[in-house]
Amino acid sequence: MAAEVLAAGGAAVTVYEAMPSAGRKFLMAGRGGLNLTHSEPLPQFLARYGEAALRLQGAIDAFPPGALREWCEALGEPTFVGTSGRVFPRAFKASPLLRAWLRRLDAGGVAFAFRHRWTGWDDKGRLLFQAPYGPSSIDAAATVLALGGASWPRLGSDGGWTRMLAQKGVTISSLRPANCGFTVAWSEVFRTRFEGEPLKGIALVFGGHTVRGEAVITRTGIEGGAVYALSAELRESIMATGEAILHVALRPDLDRGDLVKRLSVPRGKQSVSNFLRKAAQLSPVAVGLLQEAAINEGLSLSSLPPGRLAELISAVPIKLAGVAPIARAISSAGGISLDELDADFMIRKLPGVFAAGEMLDWEAPTGGYLLQASFATGAAAGRGVLKWLAI
Incomplete structure (x- = not known):
C-alpha cells in the first residue's frame, strides 16, 4: 500500500521482499474468506484498537473502511457486507485481488526484488540485504519498513527486525501472540475423543466481557473466534498470574428457569450424556466439557441437583x-512503540525511515480490523515519504 501511494505520487519505488513471491500472509488471511474490514460506524470501529486508537485514528480517517472497499472495487473485486457486519470481496478469497493489485503496481512502475531479506544498515546508512547471489546494499532516499510481527514466520515475518531497530535505540515492546489459542491440561480421555470438535452457539465470559461465537477444542487447549476476541485480556492475565479461568455458557439463549425446568424431568434409565443431550440439547463435546469440569471440581454430574447443573451449564470453568505459541497466532501484539513515530509514521530516531503495519505496537481483534489498520498505516507511511522527499 505504501508502494502504491508512493508510485502514484511520482516516486521511484522498489519493494524488497524476503520471500520468493509477494503477499504470502495476505493470501493466508484469505483462506477463510479474506475479511478485509468491517462496516460498523467509525467511532465503534476505532474503539477496537484500544489504547492505540488515538494514534491510529489519523491514518484510518484518511483511509477508512469505505475507501478500502472502493480501492478493492477499482481492482475489479466488488465487496459485500456479511451478516456479522464484516466486509469481504465477492470472490471470497485473496488471490484474485492480489493478482490484480500486483498488475496495477507493475503498471505504475513499482519494481519487486524477491528473496531479498533485510539485515540492517552499513556504516554509510545503506540498506543491507541477504540476496540470492550474496549480500547487497542499497542507497535509498527514504525507506518504509513493513516487516510484520512474528506470527506465521514461515510466511516471511519472524520478528528478527526487533533486534536491529533496538540497536538503533528504537523502543520496542516485546512481540506477543494475539488472536491466539490457549493451553489447557485436558484429560487424556477428553483430548482423545474431542480434539478438533467445535463448540457452537456458546458464550465465553472473562473479566466482565462476554463474547458470543464458537470455539474449537485442540489437542493442547482451545482456540477459535470467540477465544480470539478475548485473547488480549486472557494473555495478560496469564502473564501476570500464570493462569486465567474462562467460563463457557453452553446454552446462552436458554432462560435459566427454563433450563432448570428441563433438567428437572426424571432421567429414568438414561445415561447422563443422553439425558443432557435430550433435555438441554447439548452436543457430545459440550457434555464432555461438562464432565471434564465436574471431575476437576470433584463433582459427579449424575448427583448434581437441577439448579446446580444448570449453573454449571451456564458457566463451565x-x-x-x-498461551499458544506465537508462530500459530493469527497476529501479534507489541512492536515499535507508537511514541517513536511522528505524525507521518517516520521513526524519529531514524530520519527518512518510516514504519507501517503489524510491526507497530497495536493489536485488534479479528473482524477486518487487522487488515484495515495495516492498509491505512501503509498508505500513511507512503504519504509521509512523499512529504519527506517534497515530491
Whole structure:
C-alpha cells in the first residue's frame, strides 16, 4: 500500500521482499474468506484498537473502511457486507485481488526484488540485504519498513527486525501472540475423543466481557473466534498470574428457569450424556466439557441437583494454563512503540525511515480490523515519504 501511494505520487519505488513471491500472509488471511474490514460506524470501529486508537485514528480517517472497499472495487473485486457486519470481496478469497493489485503496481512502475531479506544498515546508512547471489546494499532516499510481527514466520515475518531497530535505540515492546489459542491440561480421555470438535452457539465470559461465537477444542487447549476476541485480556492475565479461568455458557439463549425446568424431568434409565443431550440439547463435546469440569471440581454430574447443573451449564470453568505459541497466532501484539513515530509514521530516531503495519505496537481483534489498520498505516507511511522527499 505504501508502494502504491508512493508510485502514484511520482516516486521511484522498489519493494524488497524476503520471500520468493509477494503477499504470502495476505493470501493466508484469505483462506477463510479474506475479511478485509468491517462496516460498523467509525467511532465503534476505532474503539477496537484500544489504547492505540488515538494514534491510529489519523491514518484510518484518511483511509477508512469505505475507501478500502472502493480501492478493492477499482481492482475489479466488488465487496459485500456479511451478516456479522464484516466486509469481504465477492470472490471470497485473496488471490484474485492480489493478482490484480500486483498488475496495477507493475503498471505504475513499482519494481519487486524477491528473496531479498533485510539485515540492517552499513556504516554509510545503506540498506543491507541477504540476496540470492550474496549480500547487497542499497542507497535509498527514504525507506518504509513493513516487516510484520512474528506470527506465521514461515510466511516471511519472524520478528528478527526487533533486534536491529533496538540497536538503533528504537523502543520496542516485546512481540506477543494475539488472536491466539490457549493451553489447557485436558484429560487424556477428553483430548482423545474431542480434539478438533467445535463448540457452537456458546458464550465465553472473562473479566466482565462476554463474547458470543464458537470455539474449537485442540489437542493442547482451545482456540477459535470467540477465544480470539478475548485473547488480549486472557494473555495478560496469564502473564501476570500464570493462569486465567474462562467460563463457557453452553446454552446462552436458554432462560435459566427454563433450563432448570428441563433438567428437572426424571432421567429414568438414561445415561447422563443422553439425558443432557435430550433435555438441554447439548452436543457430545459440550457434555464432555461438562464432565471434564465436574471431575476437576470433584463433582459427579449424575448427583448434581437441577439448579446446580444448570449453573454449571451456564458457566463451565476452563483453567487456561498458558498461551499458544506465537508462530500459530493469527497476529501479534507489541512492536515499535507508537511514541517513536511522528505524525507521518517516520521513526524519529531514524530520519527518512518510516514504519507501517503489524510491526507497530497495536493489536485488534479479528473482524477486518487487522487488515484495515495495516492498509491505512501503509498508505500513511507512503504519504509521509512523499512529504519527506517534497515530491
